[in-house]
Amino acid sequence: MKSSKTLTNLARSFAGESQAGLRYQMIAEMCMQQGYKTLADELKTIAKNEVKHAKNYYDLLTGLNGTAKNIEITAGYPFEKLTIEDGLKFSVSAEHEEAERIYPEFAKIAREEGFEEIAKKFELTAKVERKHELTFKFLYENFKNGTLFQNEEPTFWECTECGHVEARKEAWNLCPLCNASQGFVKLKLN
Ligand SMILES: [Fe+2]
Ligand SMILES: [Fe+2]
Structure with a gap:
């Protein structure tokens, strides 16, 4: 496990889910400040899902590898001042990437490396992200058009x-x- 790509992919997934969770909480905060209480509720629910995904990956990683003092990963993340609309738009594409590209690829690699259980977890998570993508798409389009209600x-x-x-x-x-x-x-x- 120590030299597997899956180990690094679990660490990357943990990092990605952690920041997704926080980003959605930040958008939820903006919604609260602007009076969109029930929109904020939806974002908080999805944020909670992402934090749970991060914990899952943490447990899978330590379960297989024991303790890893440090795992190096490389990733790029945008840092822009966001509006609610931009935040929702960004979320659609982030979820799309996870569901369609990142997790299917991680699952394939895990399976090739002999980690069937982990491959399945990546696939199950991808399904949730697909659902998130559709929710964000609905929220983004209706928020943009002023038709949420x-x-x-x-x-x-x-x-x-x-x-x-x-x-x-x-x-x-x-x-x-x-x-x-x-x-x-x-x-x-x-
Ligand atoms: Fe997630
Ligand atoms: Fe998600």
Whole structure:
């Protein structure tokens, strides 16, 4: 294991998932500051998934290798001042890369190196990232178009503050029961 590519790939995966988790928390913070409470909730849920993925990789690595004092990895990450829209756009492509390119490749290498269990974990994680990609795509497009709280047909919108529910095409600006703003309305994800 010590000289395998899979060891390095687990370390890279740990690093990638750790920073994905933090990046999504940072976007969630921006959403909170701008009043998009339920959008922030979605981001926090995905951030939690990524932190769990990072922990999984940490456990797989130490489980196989025991203790590694230092594993050198090379990776490039962007550092730009982001808006919510840019952050969501970036997240779509980051998840796409993980789901379509990075994890399938890591799984292939792990299998070639005889680590079937680890190969399966990479594949299962890729499936989750694919789901994340679709969620981010929905959020990005609707945020950009200002249609997060709109639906073609009347649908039930729910205020996450007071629980008020009402069927309409577009959610209220202010909740008729508790006055909470639109940012507190539960999102309708496809
Ligand atoms: Fe992940
Ligand atoms: Fe993800």
